Amino acid sequence: MSASVLTGAGPKRSATTSGRAPVVGVVGAGQLARMTQQAAISLGVELHVLSASADDPAVRAGARHVPGSATEFADLVTLAAGCDVVTFDHELVPAKYIQELEALGVRVAPSGAAQRLAQDKLHARRTLAAAGFPVPAFGYARELAQVLSFAETHGWPLIAKTPTGGYDGRGVWTLADAASAARLLDDVDGGLLLEPQLRIDHELAVLVARTAEGETAVYPVVETVQRDAMCRELLAPAPIAPARAAAARSLARSLAHHCGAVGIVAVELFDTADGLLVNELALRPHNSGHLTIEGCETSQFEQHLRAILGWPLGGTALTAPAVATGNVIGPADGSDPRDRLAAALEVPGAHVHLYGKAPRPGRKLGHVTVCGPDPERCRRTAQFAVAVLEGAAR
Amino acid sequence: MSASVLTGAGPKRSATTSGRAPVVGVVGAGQLARMTQQAAISLGVELHVLSASADDPAVRAGARHVPGSATEFADLVTLAAGCDVVTFDHELVPAKYIQELEALGVRVAPSGAAQRLAQDKLHARRTLAAAGFPVPAFGYARELAQVLSFAETHGWPLIAKTPTGGYDGRGVWTLADAASAARLLDDVDGGLLLEPQLRIDHELAVLVARTAEGETAVYPVVETVQRDAMCRELLAPAPIAPARAAAARSLARSLAHHCGAVGIVAVELFDTADGLLVNELALRPHNSGHLTIEGCETSQFEQHLRAILGWPLGGTALTAPAVATGNVIGPADGSDPRDRLAAALEVPGAHVHLYGKAPRPGRKLGHVTVCGPDPERCRRTAQFAVAVLEGAAR
Numbered sequence: 013m014s015a016s017v018l019t020g021a022g023p024k025r026s027a028t029t030s031g032r033a034p035v036v037g038v039v040g041a042g043q044l045a046r047m048t049q050q051a052a053i054s055l056g057v058e059l060h061v062l063s064a065s066a067d068d069p070a071v072r073a074g075a076r077h078v079p080g081s082a083t084e085f086a087d088l089v090t091l092a093a094g095c096d097v098v099t100f101d102h103e104l105v106p107a108k109y110i111q112e113l114e115a116l117g118v119r120v121a122p123s124g125a126a127q128r129l130a131q132d133k134l135h136a137r138r139t140l141a142a143a144g145f146p147v148p149a150f151g152y153a154r155e156l157a158q159v160l161s162f163a164e165t166h167g168w169p170l171i172a173k174t175p176t177g178g179y180d181g182r183g184v185w186t187l188a189d190a191a192s193a194a195r196l197l198d199d200v201d202g203g204l205l206l207e208p209q210l211r212i213d214h215e216l217a218v219l220v221a222r223t224a225e226g227e228t229a230v231y232p233v234v235e236t237v238q239r240d241a242m243c244r245e246l247l248a249p250a251p252i253a254p255a256r257a258a259a260a261r262s263l264a265r266s267l268a269h270h271c272g273a274v275g276i277v278a279v280e281l282f283d284t285a286d287g288l289l290v291n292e293l294a295l296r297p298h299n300s301g302h303l304t305i306e307g308c309e310t311s312q313f314e315q316h317l318r319a320i321l322g323w324p325l326g327g328t329a330l331t332a333p334a335v336a337t338g339n340v341i342g343p344a345d346g347s348d349p350r351d352r353l354a355a356a357l358e359v360p361g362a363h364v365h366l367y368g369k370a371p372r373p374g375r376k377l378g379h380v381t382v383c384g385p386d387p388e389r390c391r392r393t394a395q396f397a398v399a400v401l402e403g404a405a406r
Numbered sequence: 407m408s409a410s411v412l413t414g415a416g417p418k419r420s421a422t423t424s425g426r427a428p429v430v431g432v433v434g435a436g437q438l439a440r441m442t443q444q445a446a447i448s449l450g451v452e453l454h455v456l457s458a459s460a461d462d463p464a465v466r467a468g469a470r471h472v473p474g475s476a477t478e479f480a481d482l483v484t485l486a487a488g489c490d491v492v493t494f495d496h497e498l499v500p501a502k503y504i505q506e507l508e509a510l511g512v513r514v515a516p517s518g519a520a521q522r523l524a525q526d527k528l529h530a531r532r533t534l535a536a537a538g539f540p541v542p543a544f545g546y547a548r549e550l551a552q553v554l555s556f557a558e559t560h561g562w563p564l565i566a567k568t569p570t571g572g573y574d575g576r577g578v579w580t581l582a583d584a585a586s587a588a589r590l591l592d593d594v595d596g597g598l599l600l601e602p603q604l605r606i607d608h609e610l611a612v613l614v615a616r617t618a619e620g621e622t623a624v625y626p627v628v629e630t631v632q633r634d635a636m637c638r639e640l641l642a643p644a645p646i647a648p649a650r651a652a653a654a655r656s657l658a659r660s661l662a663h664h665c666g667a668v669g670i671v672a673v674e675l676f677d678t679a680d681g682l683l684v685n686e687l688a689l690r691p692h693n694s695g696h697l698t699i700e701g702c703e704t705s706q707f708e709q710h711l712r713a714i715l716g717w718p719l720g721g722t723a724l725t726a727p728a729v730a731t732g733n734v735i736g737p738a739d740g741s742d743p744r745d746r747l748a749a750a751l752e753v754p755g756a757h758v759h760l761y762g763k764a765p766r767p768g769r770k771l772g773h774v775t776v777c778g779p780d781p782e783r784c785r786r787t788a789q790f791a792v793a794v795l796e797g798a799a800r
Contacts, residue, residue, distance in 0.1 A: 033466070033744075033762065046447065053444045053467045056744055056760035056772075072427070073447045074468010309755060324752045331725060331777070350427075350450055358718045361703060366450035368427065378450075383725070 033058045034321055037095030038070065039082050043367035043376070044101040044297045044313075045070030047305065051313035057321070061101075062091040070101075072368045085109050092118040097320050099275060100296050103131045121224070121274035121320035122295040129271055130295045134175040134205050140290055143270055145263070148210055148282065148289045154203040159193040166208035172196060173205045181241025214283040215291075216250055217300035218264035221315040221325050222273045229315065229325040230265050231308060233257045234300050236280070242374070246303045246337040247391060248330060252283060260288055267293065276301065276316045299339070299376070304328075306363050306381050307335030332383035336390035338398035340378035342371045349377050349401035356380070361390075362397035377401075427452045428715055431489030432464065433476050437761040437770070438495040438691045438707075439464035441699070445707035451715070455495075456485040464495075466762045479503050486512040491714050493669060494690050497525045515618070515668035515714035516689040523665055524689045528569040528599050534684055537664055539657070542676065542683050545600040553587040553600065560602035566590060567599045575635025608677040609685075610644050611694035612658035615709040615719050616667045622659050623709065623719040625702060627651045628694050630674070636768070640697045640731040641785060642724060646677060654682055661687065670695065670710040693733070693770070698722075700757050700775050701729030726777035730784035732792035734772035736765045743771050743795035750774070755784075756791035771795075 034057050038045045041063035049070050052059045059075040061068070062082060071077045078094075080087025082104045092098050097119040110124030129136040137150045151162040153172075163170055172193070174183040186209065187193045196204065215238060219231040233252065237245035250257065264279040267290065271277065278298030280291040301312035310318075310326030318325055340349050348371040349356075356364050359380075366378040380397040382390040399405040428451050432439045435457035443464050446453045453469040455462070456476060465471040472488075474481025476498045486492050491513040504518030523530045531544045545556040547566075557564055566587070568577040580603065581587045590598065609632060613625040627646065631639035644651060658673040661684065665671065672692030674685040695706035704712075704720030712719055734743050742765040743750075750758050753774075760772040774791040776784040793799040 049468060050444050050447050053440065054757070054759045055747065056762050058466070072452070074443060318751060323748045326751065327754055353449065354717045357712060357720065360721055363448070365448045368450050 035060060035095045036317060036320065037062065037078075037091045037098040038075070038101055039088065039091065039098065039105050040101035041065075041068035041070035041075065041077070042101050043069050043369070045075060046073040046367060047302075047311075047365070048101070048297065048313045048316065049073045049075045051311055051317060055314065055317060057317055060091060060094055062087060069368045083109075085112065088113055089116070092116075092120075097121055099316070099320050100127070102296075103127065103294075107131060122277075123272060123274070126271045126273050127295055130293050132176050133173055133178075133292065134203075136293055137205065140267070140270075145267060145270070146287060146289050148207045148291070151206040152203055153193075153197070153206055156190065156194050156197060159187070159197070159204070159206065160190060162206045163190075163193075169209050171207045171209055173207075174200055175202060175205050184241060210282055210284055210289070212282045212284055214250060214252060216252070216260055216281040216283050216288075217246075217298070218260050218279045218281065219298065219301045219304070219312055219328075220264045220268040220273075220277045220279065221275065221312075221319045221328075222268040222277060223319050223322060223325065224274050225322075226269065227325060228265050228268055229310075229328050230261045231301070231304060231312070231328045232330055233260045234303065236300050242339070242341065242376075243299055244339055244341070245391065245395070246300055246335075247387065248303055248307060248335045251387070256283065256288070263288055263290070271295065275320045276312050302339075302365070302379050303335045303337040303381050305365070307331055307337075307383055333385050334387035334390045335381065335383050336387070336394040337379050337381045338394040339376055340366075340380065340398050340401045342373050342375040342377050343402045343404070344373045345403070346371060346373060347403050349403075352401050352403060355405075356397045356400045359393060359397040359400065361393055364397065364401070429454060429489045430711060430714065431456065431472075431485045431492040432469070432495055433482065433485065433492065433499050434495035435459075435462035435464035435469065435471070436495050437463050437763070439469060440467045440761060441696075441705075441759070442495070442691065442707045442710065443467045443469045445705055445711060449708065449711060451711055454485060454488055456481060463762045477503075479506065482507055483510070486510075491515055493710070493714050494521070496690075497521065497688075501525060516671075517666060517668070520665045520667050521689055524687050526570050527567055527572075527686065528597075530687055531599065534661070534664075539661065539664070540681060540683050542601045542604055542685070546597055547587075547591070547600055548597040550584065550588050550591060553581070553591070553598070554584060556600045557584075557587075563603050565601045565603055567601075568594055569596060569599050578635060604676055604678055604683070606676045606678055608644060608646060610646070610654055610675040610677050610682075611640075611692070612654050612673045612675065613692065613695045613698070613706055613722075614658045614662040614667075614671045614673065615669065615706075615713045615722075616662040616671060617713050617716060617719065618668050620663065621719055622662055623704075623722050624655045624659050625695070625698060625706070625722045626724055627654045628697065630694050636733070636735065636770075637693055638733055638735070639785065639789070640694055640729075641781065642697055642701060642729045645781070650677065650682070657682055657684070665689065669714045670706050696759070696773050697729045697731040697775050699759070701725055701731075701777055727779050728781035728784045729775065729777050730781070730788040731773050731775045732788040733770055734760075734774065734792050734795045736767050736769040736771050737796045737798070738767045739797070740765060740767060741797050743797075746795050746797060749799075750791045750794045753787060753791040753794065755787055758791065758795070 041061035046069040061075040233250040235247040235250035268277040278294040282289040304312045363381040382394040435455035440463040455469040627644040629641040629644035662671040672688040676683040699705045757775045776788040
């Protein structure tokens with residue numbers, strides 16, 4: 013694989029000035045920015061967050077609110093004007109705006125060129141395949157004939173994804189046959205990224221922090237457990253052979269360099285009989301890294317700040333032999349996990365994180381992490397605390 | 407020893423209401439409130455802090471600022487009006503105001519009666535001695551004859567303290583002879599608490615969290631290392647025999663019950679050839695508990711919130727065999743540790759906490775915690791990172 017082909021336009025060294033607090037601008041004010049605000053307090057970093065509502069999770073946590081929209085260039089400029097470096101808690105900023113900010117001399121981390129890999133799944137697949145990274149077989153279809161041709165090679169069912177904008181199972185479908193493919197093509201704009209339904213032994217995630225100079229810190233491999241197309245659990249270390257874990261970490265580090273990423277990169281991998289395949293990338297703190305808050309020497313949120321501010325990276329070792337995290341999802345009955353917090357705090361060893369979001373069915377509202385000597389016990393404890401919060405504990 | 411004689415007027419059970427974030431009012435906005443704000447984010451708790459300046463550490467960390475003074479009753483009422491429970495980051499609120507707030511139906515934790523033990527060292531000594539708790543020999547002097555009489559029994563030198571208002575070595579003197587005693591009596595109002603200069607094997611601190619119902623959670627015993635009359639280092643577990651540690655924890659728990667404390671109680675102990683002696687109490691999160699952030703299952707800040715909100719208490723076990731914390735003190739040259747943050751982040755395993763305070767010589771500006779298998783290595787690593795921040799590393 014080649015060295016970085018996309019050169020990051022991020023900060024080249026410490027982005028801060030003596031005598032005042034470093035200021036980091038975050039586009040978006042969701043739970044990722046909220047937990048970054050927590051980490052920023054220890055380091056004496058000030059966070060400014062661009063979002064529509066003063067009720068957003070990071071604003072409620074005390075980050076300074078810059079009212080505005082991630083898709084309005086003028087609002088991005090307003091945010092950037094008060095900040096040493098600008099970063100992101102989602103992928104909704106048009107890449108051309110990021111590049112225009114960079115052209116104005118704004119330090120942006122990660123760069124617009126790097127972010128396109130996280131914004132556009134088709135672009136990422138093509139770029140990574142061309143660079144020799146292992147990716148699932150894929151195709152692109154705007155017309156039924158293209159779907160049928162792909163199915164002829166790879167068989168039904170197929171997985172179809174919108175190249176941009178999907179998350180938490182939205183924008184992903186399983187196509188059983190030509191009829192369902194035809195219906196879906198009628199419904200979506202912009203074509204479909206196709207891939208075969210793979211036999212996956214484990215879904216894995218590896219976080220890498222990278223500085224503009226190319227220093228990296230790679231986290232232990234995490235198994236991500238999905239239910240209903242949403243990530244529900246994280247388990248570290250992932251229950252895979254050491255050689256496979258080493259390969260996953262090496263692959264993730266190479267990808268971070270190749271992207272020219274600055275900050276946290278989350279690499280989602282499929283562990284298959286044919287080896288590791290790169291599924292998706294995120295160039296920011298990521299749900300799969302929530303267990304790093306209590307479970308690793310340096311949380312992904314502190315590490316992201318260190319990386320984008322040009323500071324030394326911290327250690328990534330697990331703080332316990334096993335760490336398990338469960339996501340708290342808004343229950344179908346619309347009830348509020350916050351009303352069950354006291355009961356969840358009864359669960360020994362449960363570290364509860366609530367995001368300050370109004371409950372909606374299927375919405376990520378928090379997570380629970382448990383560290384300990386025994387993986388199965390950690391997992392069951394985290395699951396139980398999550399069930400208590402979701403109102404599902406018996 | 408008797409059970410609680412001072413009945414806490416704190417919350418009797420969960421102080422929160424369904425459907426909105428619990429709101430905790432803190433009188434004061436220093437580093438204790440700042441780190442409480444960090445803990446509050448995870449639990450979805452909103453913090454309102456009463457202080458004169460919007461530049462205070464907790465306000466800069468995002469707690470909601472209620473401008474005002476801890477010694478103006480109207481300002482305390484304004485703070486309390488928006489809060490489910492009111493607590494404190496210092497001992498400067500007149501006890502009568504706390505009792506007047508309680509009379510208005512405000513939930514205050516800890517209660518005014520309990521807090522008097524932390525505000526007035528002489529009152530604490532008398533109360534605890536009367537209840538049978540082991541305290542150093544002590545006397546009270548307004549006139550030289552009283553000092554000389556105490557010295558006749560206990561010998562020179564003596565330790566003299568102002569009963570109220572002292573901290574970090576302020577308000578404490580060593581008296582070598584009658585002449586120095588006479589000079590000091592001329593300078594101070596309100597008399598002096600006297601004690602003999604003890605031979606102390608270790609200075610210890612034990613944190614206890616207590617709920618209004620009387621549930622307690624006791625933390626591991628910490629050794630506090632003083633230099634220039636300021637606490638410079640914390641070491642856990644304290645290097646003392648298990649029986650002595652058990653006695654210290656038992657003593658601290660009994661004291662928390664006796665005070666009727668609600669929230670964190672920090673009990674400072676002298677470990678002497680004559681056994682454990684109670685030095686001072688604080689009824690709030692305390693410098694000696696800063697190592698609980700990374701070093702214990704539940705930080706003292708989260709634990710304080712749990713206790714005052716009537717929620718279950720969390721585990722207190724150490725997360726590693728050894729934990730060491732060093733305080734970062736403003737250097738004599740007036741330079742700013744924040745300018746040396748990047749260098750400190752190079753130190754492997756150093757968890758750096760900066761309080762966002764302007765540097766002044768002798769002022770506590772931050773701390774560094776290191777967890778690991780080896781106590782001496784943790785201590786040396788923390789000391790080194792502190793030296794880097796203080797500009798003293800060679």
